[in-house]
Amino acid sequence: MVQTDLSSLTFEELAEALKELNLPSFRAGQIYRWIARGAFSFEEMSDLSKDLRNQLSQRFSLACVAEETCQVSSDGTKKYLFRLADGNHIETVLMRYEHGNSVCISSQVGCNMGCRFCASTLKGKVRDLTAGEMFAQIAYINRTDPVSHVVVMGVGEPLDNFDALVTFVRNLSSPKGFGMSQRHISVSTCGLVPKIDALAALNLQITLSVSLHAPDNETRSRLMPVNGTYSVEELLAACDRYTKATGRRISYEYIMIHSVNDTPRHAELLAKRLQGKLAHVNLIPMNHVEEREFSPSSPERLRRFSDLLTARGINVTCRRKLGKDIDASCGQLRARFERKPKN
Ligand code: SF4
Missing domain, CATH: 1.10.150.530 (DNA polymerase; domain 1)
Incomplete structure (x- = not known):
């Protein structure tokens, strides 16, 4: 049965x-x-x-996860490689901030989105996670480190696993259950426009993080195949509808890649695109991925980019690089584990 x-x-x-x-x-x-x-x-x-x-x-x-390995960084960041009941592996990261412990969970085993700077997509998607498997990552860590914030930004495209994601968010925030405020939950997307609209219709109070990574179609298509389906203009229009429906500010994620998307021209166009919007830009120093051709922007280029946005009135932060001494970017630990010869 x-x-x-x-x-x-x-x-x-x-x-x-x-x-x-x-x-x-x-x-x-x-x-x-x-x-x-x-x-x-x-x-x-x-x-x-x-x-x-x-x-x-x-x-x-009941869904569960088992710890396969855990890397601990000198800054306290912990990166878990969890084994699922069917033997697949996923990654989950615990990050420590002043405001509490934040856990970055995976939503799929692998990913089909093909972003060219990402290690998680190298072998495509194996399967979606269930809502229970998403929660089990938090439940496991919460036993030793109380979790106050959750970001669904690990391996996988959360909106490509929409129904399970919504059930997960409802359970995580249910006062009958874990009771986390929806304002402490962030969900990222590479830009699946119809799903952003579907999410807006649910009027959840979560933060939507949109992986923009470039303000023009030419650069974005070079980095993210999804841009061939939903252009920058279509994506930003969907984000406007989302903000209008929920009143929530969008966080635009922008991974800084040397000479690809980090020039003053890109900063100017990004500022123009986001002018007057309820928006926030989060600049992410890129982690080097062995199998990928790109390299990270230098700190100087990053600062110049950030200053240019600030000067144009755009709200901008730079993500603190946690877990520098471990395989911190998503997909790297799993890729390394799966490359290892098994006894
Ligand atoms: S960045 Fe996110 S959406 Fe893009 S391939 Fe990696 S896991 Fe998938």
Whole structure:
């Protein structure tokens, strides 16, 4: 019999699924809370009778992750390589900030989007993660390091796994469950326009981070194949609709690549594109990826780019480079692990 994964259901769906066991309705709340507290098996649900735990494990399952390796940086950043139940691997990063612990989770095993500066896409997408598997990454880390913020910015394109992402966000922010404020959740996208509109219609209070990486179609198409489907103009128009529908500021991610997208001309055009918008630009120092042709912008070029945007009135920050001494950019740890000969 196929077991239904309870951790990938919303509270309402879980309550409905449990009806077949004829349990009193308060059990749904109890089990949902256990999942939010990070239970990876029914055995851990110590306030349920042994009989009920057996019944549940025959009919249902729970998503879990197992730690394969963990790299710890001198700045406290931890990069986990997790093994999923089917043997696939994903990466998750814990970053420490003054405002608390932020976890960057993966949403897919691999990625199909083909961004040319990214190691996660080298072998394409293997499969989507379930909502339960997205949450399990947080649950695992939360046992030792309380998690206050979540960014869905690791391996995968979250909006390419839309339904699971939305269930995950609803569960993570449910007052009946983990109870994280939606304002502490960021979701990134490389620019899937119809999905941005679908997300806007849900009026969630999450932060949308758009991986822009270039202000013109020529440069962006060179870096991101998705630009061949949705141009810069179409993407920015969708972002405007998103802001209008939700009142939320968009964070535009911009990875700084030497002589590709970091010239004054790019900065000027970016400033022009974002003028007057509820927007914020996050400049990201590029991590070198062995298999990729690009190199990072120098600190001087980065500063010049940033100053130019600031002078044009654009809100800009530069992402602090955490985990410099470990395989910090997404996909690198998994790629390295999978290249290693197995005994
Ligand atoms: S940057 Fe993100 S969307 Fe692009 S290939 Fe990498 S994981 Fe996929």
